[in-house]
Amino acid sequence: MKVICPKCKSEHTAPIMYGYPEPEAWEASERGEIILGGCMVFPHQEDYGCLDCNHRWSLDSLPAKAIKKMRIRVFEQGPCTIDMARAWVYEIYADGTARKYDYQGRSRKALFSEKEQVSERKTIELFREFQKVMSKYPEEVIVAEVLDGCGYNLQVTYFDHRKRIIKGNLGGGTIDNLVMGFFGKIFDVEK
Incomplete structure (x- = not known):
């Protein structure tokens, strides 16, 4: 799937490459496969650009309204067997639709599913808080590290x-507290 420019909606976009380019990079740039970003590298630089309107952006610089969907899969890790391990999937869409699915073992079929509707305002608040956390330097984004309990893929x-995609463990990290706190207010969340 082609990346779409958030400004002009063009699909004529390319990743931005920083550093001194090799001859192959110059050729890729001439073909429109990459954009040369220069030799200086700073935190939070744009990583994609539009070849039509010259707009450049990164995921961190996008507004909260640019998030379409947030999905977190929480899974048991530790002393349980593979066939008994439980997993929960929570999804929230930009329109406020929230879904929860319960799984057991390796099955891809949900044992139970639930759907709720929350206000778009609450959803955008979650997305805004997430963007705020992610726009900080990586060392300020706390992801808990535990060896048992529940892990997650966001x-x-x-x-x-x-x-x-962010991977971590439920254990008091910034990301899991934010996301699971939100879903905990909507569904009966096992943590």
Whole structure:
């Protein structure tokens, strides 16, 4: 799927490459496969650009309204067997639709599913808080590290078609507290 420019909605976009380019990079730039970003590298630089309107952006610079969907899969890890391990999937869409699925073992079929509707305002508040946390330097983003309990995979889908994936463990990290706190107010969340 092609990345879409958030400014002009063009699909004529390319990733930005920083550093001194090799000859192959110059050729890729001439073909429109990459954009040369220069030799200086700073935190939070744009990582994608539009070849039509010259707009450049990064996931961190996008507004909260650019998030299309947030999906977190929480799974048991530790002393349980693979067939008995439980997993929960929570999803929230930009329109406020929230879904929860319960799984057991390796099955891809949900044992139970639930759907709720929350206000778009509450959803955008979650997305805004998430963007605020992610716009900080990586060392300020706390992801808990524990060896048992529950782990998670958080996937955030943006309207430009890119996805951000964060992996961690439920244990008091900034990201899991934010997301699971939100879903805990909607569903009966086992933590």
